[in-house]
Amino acid sequence: MPKVKLPFNPLLALMAGLAALFFIFPLIGLIAGAPWGHIGTVITSQTAVQALELSIVASLASTAIALAFGFPLAWVLARKKFHGKGVLRGLTTLPMVLPPVVGGIALLLAYGRRGFIGRPLESATGITLPFTLAGVVVAESFVAMPFFVITVESGLRSMNRRLEDAARSLGAPRRTVFLRVTLPLIWPSLAAGTVLTWARALGEFGATITFAGNLPGVTQTMPLAIYISQSSNMTDEAIALSLILVVVSLVVMVFRRDRPGEG
Amino acid sequence: MRKIWAGAGAGLLVAALAACSSTTTSSAAAAPGTSQPAKLSGTLVVFAATSLTDAFNKIGSQFEQANPGVSVKFNYNGSSSLATQITQGAPADVFASASPTNMKTVTAQSLASTTPKDFASNQGEIMTEAGNPDHINSVADLASSSLKVVTCAPEVPCGALATAIFKNAGVTVKPVSQEQNVGGVVTKVTLGEADAGIVYVTDVKANSGKTTGVVIPAGQNQITDYPIAEIKGAPNAAAASAFMSYVLGSDGQQVLKSFGFMPPPA
Numbered sequence: 207m208p209k210v211k212l213p214f215n216p217l218l219a220l221m222a223g224l225a226a227l228f229f230i231f232p233l234i235g236l237i238a239g240a241p242w243g244h245i246g247t248v249i250t251s252q253t254a255v256q257a258l259e260l261s262i263v264a265s266l267a268s269t270a271i272a273l274a275f276g277f278p279l280a281w282v283l284a285r286k287k288f289h290g291k292g293v294l295r296g297l298t299t300l301p302m303v304l305p306p307v308v309g310g311i312a313l314l315l316a317y318g319r320r321g322f323i324g325r326p327l328e329s330a331t332g333i334t335l336p337f338t339l340a341g342v343v344v345a346e347s348f349v350a351m352p353f354f355v356i357t358v359e360s361g362l363r364s365m366n367r368r369l370e371d372a373a374r375s376l377g378a379p380r381r382t383v384f385l386r387v388t389l390p391l392i393w394p395s396l397a398a399g400t401v402l403t404w405a406r407a408l409g410e411f412g413a414t415i416t417f418a419g420n421l422p423g424v425t426q427t428m429p430l431a432i433y434i435s436q437s438s439n440m441t442d443e444a445i446a447l448s449l450i451l452v453v454v455s456l457v458v459m460v461f462r463r464d465r466p467g468e469g
Numbered sequence: 470m471r472k473i474w475a476g477a478g479a480g481l482l483v484a485a486l487a488a489c490s491s492t493t494t495s496s497a498a499a500a501p502g503t504s505q506p507a508k509l510s511g512t513l514v515v516f517a518a519t520s521l522t523d524a525f526n527k528i529g530s531q532f533e534q535a536n537p538g539v540s541v542k543f544n545y546n547g548s549s550s551l552a553t554q555i556t557q558g559a560p561a562d563v564f565a566s567a568s569p570t571n572m573k574t575v576t577a578q579s580l581a582s583t584t585p586k587d588f589a590s591n592q593g594e595i596m597t598e599a600g601n602p603d604h605i606n607s608v609a610d611l612a613s614s615s616l617k618v619v620t621c622a623p624e625v626p627c628g629a630l631a632t633a634i635f636k637n638a639g640v641t642v643k644p645v646s647q648e649q650n651v652g653g654v655v656t657k658v659t660l661g662e663a664d665a666g667i668v669y670v671t672d673v674k675a676n677s678g679k680t681t682g683v684v685i686p687a688g689q690n691q692i693t694d695y696p697i698a699e700i701k702g703a704p705n706a707a708a709a710s711a712f713m714s715y716v717l718g719s720d721g722q723q724v725l726k727s728f729g730f731m732p733p734p735a
Contacts, residue, residue, distance in 0.1 A: 320661035336662045337617065337645035419646025419657070420622065437550035437649060438624035441557075 233452065240449055241442035248446040256423045257431035258450065264339060264427060265407035268346035272354040272403045280355045284362035295359075299352040301413075306349050310416025313348060318417070341418035342425050346407035354403040361395025362388075405458050409451070510538030513708040514560060516551040517543055518567035518626065518695070519650040520591065520669045524728040525565070531724065532715050539708050547625040547650035548572075555580055555700060562709035565697045565716070567591070567651075567669075568626035572696045582703065585696035587733035588716050589725045591669045592692045593630045595683035596658050596676070603664050605683050608638035611665055619654050619663040622647040626693060627654065631667035633691040655680075674729035694734060 241248060248254065283295050301309050317324045319334045328334050335341040369391065373383045389396070411429035418425040420434065428451050436444035517525045522545050529541040544551065544561070548571035555561050555575050564581070565588070566572040572585045597605050603616060611618050620642075621628030628647060635642050645663065648654045654666040659679045673682030697716060699709045715721045722732065 314660055314662060318660060318662050336657075415649070415653075419619070420648065421644070421646050425646070434622055434624070434649065437547060437553050438622070441553070 236445060236449055236452060239441075240445050244442075245446050245449075248443055249450060251443070253422055253426075253431055253435075253443075254447055254450070257426055257428045257447070260339065260342070260423075260426065261408055261428040261451075264342045264346055265350075265404055265410075267343045268350055268407040269354075269400060269404040271343065271347045272351040273400065276351045276354040276399075276403075277358060280358035280362060283355070284359045299356050301349050302352045302356070306410065306412030306414075307416050309348050310345060310413040313345060313413060313417040317344060336417060337419045337421065337425060339418075339425065342414055342427060345413040345417040346410045349410050349413050350403045350407035353406050354399040357395050357399030357402060358392065361392040361399070365391040401458055401461070405455055408455065508538060509536045509708045509711055511540075511705045511708060513539055513541045513562050513705050513712055515541060515543050515563045515565065515712065516555060516559070516561040516700075517545055517563075517565040518548045518551070519545050519652045520567050520627065520671055521545070521565055521695070522652070523675050524671070524725050524730065527724050527728075528716060528721050531720060532712055535715070535720075536708070536711065539705075539711075541712070545650075545652075547621070547627075549574075549624045549626075550649065560704050561700045562703040562705050563697060563712055564700055565695060566626070567695055568629065568693050569696055570629065571626060572698060575698070575700070580701050581698040582701040582706070583699045583710070583713070585698040586713070586717060587694045588697045588713075588721070589695040589730040589733055590692050591671055591695065591730055592690045593627075593634050593667055593685050594670045594673045595665055595685060596655065596668045596673050596680050597665045597683060598658065598661055599679055599681055601681045601683065605665055607683070608634055608642075608685055608689055609640050611635075611642045612640045614643075616664045617645045617662070618642055619646045619648060619657045619666040620644045621651055621654060621667075622649060625650060627651040627668065630669075630691050630693055634667060634685060634689055637689040637691065638685075671729040692731070695730075 279298060283291065283298075313321075314336065315321050317327070317335050319325065319328055319336065324335060333340075335344055365388070370383050370387050373387045374380075378386070409429055410427070411433060414425070414427060415430055415433070420426050420430050422431070426434070428447060432444050432447045432451070435441075435447065515525065515529070522543075525543055525545075529543060533539055533541055544554075544559075546554075548566040548568055551561075551564060552566065552571040552574040555564055556578055564572070564575055566575075566585075569585070569587075572581070575581050576585060595605060595608065595611065597603065603610075605611065605616070610616075620631035623629060623632055625648075627650070631642075631644075646653075646657065648657065651668055651672055654663075654668050655672050655676060657663040658666045658668075659676060665683075670682070673680060697713055699706065699713060703709045716725075726732070
């Protein structure tokens with residue numbers, strides 16, 4: 207398409223402006239409503255610090271899991287030809303559109319203590335996932351990993367595969383082709399997928415509280431702490447904690463937009 | 470052409486948003502507009518504690534039958550969540566709390582237009598998996614570290630109840646999770662994730678096939694009263710007071726009794 211400077215369209219500008227304000231106003235609300243007078247005590251409270259620590263640890267762990275297991279899945283979906291691939295893709299990315307609380311219930315029925323995986327797991331190893339940090343990581347991975355899979359898969363699909371063929375025909379071993387050609391080409395979608403996955407894991411609420419429960423210092427991540435405080439008439443705490451999460455997420459999302467050529 | 474579509478889109482969006490925000494007010498506005506003041510109509514929004522779910526669903530459908538013009542909508546949640554929603558301006562007509570504490574959150578901000586009236590009371594019971602496989606016989610048994618015990622968060626009435634019961638029994642119980650409402654506790658026990666939970670007598674009764682109750686002796690138990698009040702600026706005030714009379718009247722009390730609630734304190 208030729209690049210033509212389009213004339214200024216006031217309606218377009220108005221609608222885009224309204225859309226932007228729609229997102230900006232709630233942020234202003236949070237900032238204006240924050241308990242600035244004693245925000246320091248609120249965000250350094252034990253609840254806040256524990257919750258932030260748990261959130262960061264769990265979201266990083268889920269991101270690592272997404273990289274380790276999601277990448278092979280994305281690869282298979284992008285590169286392999288087999289029957290039922292569409293169904294597989296649908297099933298593995300379903301959590302993106304599923305209400306997270308549904309995910310939490312499903313996780314309980316599979317990996318819970320009476321679940322068909324969780325029961326043999328407990329009798330074999332004594333490990334139970336609900337009410338543990340591992341359970342938080344499972345819940346976050348379930349909800350967040352699909353974002354990684356789908357982003358990386360689209361990166362793998364849209365890259366120019368002839369560059370890989372060229373490298374291979376020049377005698378490069380598969381490992382070298384992967385590390386020197388494929389990875390650099392899909393880097394932007396890899397980065398975008400990682401960031402999206404991490405951000406989604408950081409904000410996970412429904413599956414976590416359903417599957418892992420809510421206990422300060424053990425499974426209570428930031429979103430859970432925020433929910434509990436807002437529903438216990440501790441609005442100041444809820445707003446202050448929300449602001450922390452907003453700042454962290456905003457930094458990540460702005461950083462993500464600046465990645466060139468994202469998928 | 471493009472402008473027409475954009476214009477149409479904008480119009481639709483505004484119309485949709487307006488429709489969403491006006492449903493309660495328009496239906497409520499119908500109430501005073503009817504010719505006979507005794508005839509109720511519109512939507513009645515009742516915020517009720519999770520523990521009331523089954524009883525209030527029944528009362529709600531009976532009330533609708535008695536008042537064919539009214540459609541009762543329930544918002545069930547932990548009483549503390551509901552109180553917060555009301556203080557932040559949620560358009561509720563009636564608030565039925567599982568504890569006077571959360572009702573106070575609402576009355577403290579002068580958000581109730583009637584003095585709260587107790588309409589039922591309830592007390593705690595230990596809920597275990599069906600058949601009580603861990604042979605839990607007392608509150609003291611819950612202190613065992615091999616048991617996974619779930620309670621409500623201390624901010625929620627059922628959490629305050631659990632705290633009081635543990636204190637009365639003189640035991641330290643470390644729950645594996647503090648749920649946001651009593652439904653969360655029931656779910657964790659019925660799914661077998663938790664070995665036991667502190668719930669209301671009414672919850673054990675409602676889940677009698679799936680769970681087993683262990684009665685807590687009166688000396689350790691705590692009775693909690695359920696107050697109900699009309700919310701200030703209730704969109705459907707006429708139906709709100711009719712509903713409260715129904716709950717406090719013999720029909721409502723009959724239903725509450727059938728679900729295991731005790732009568733309110735005299």
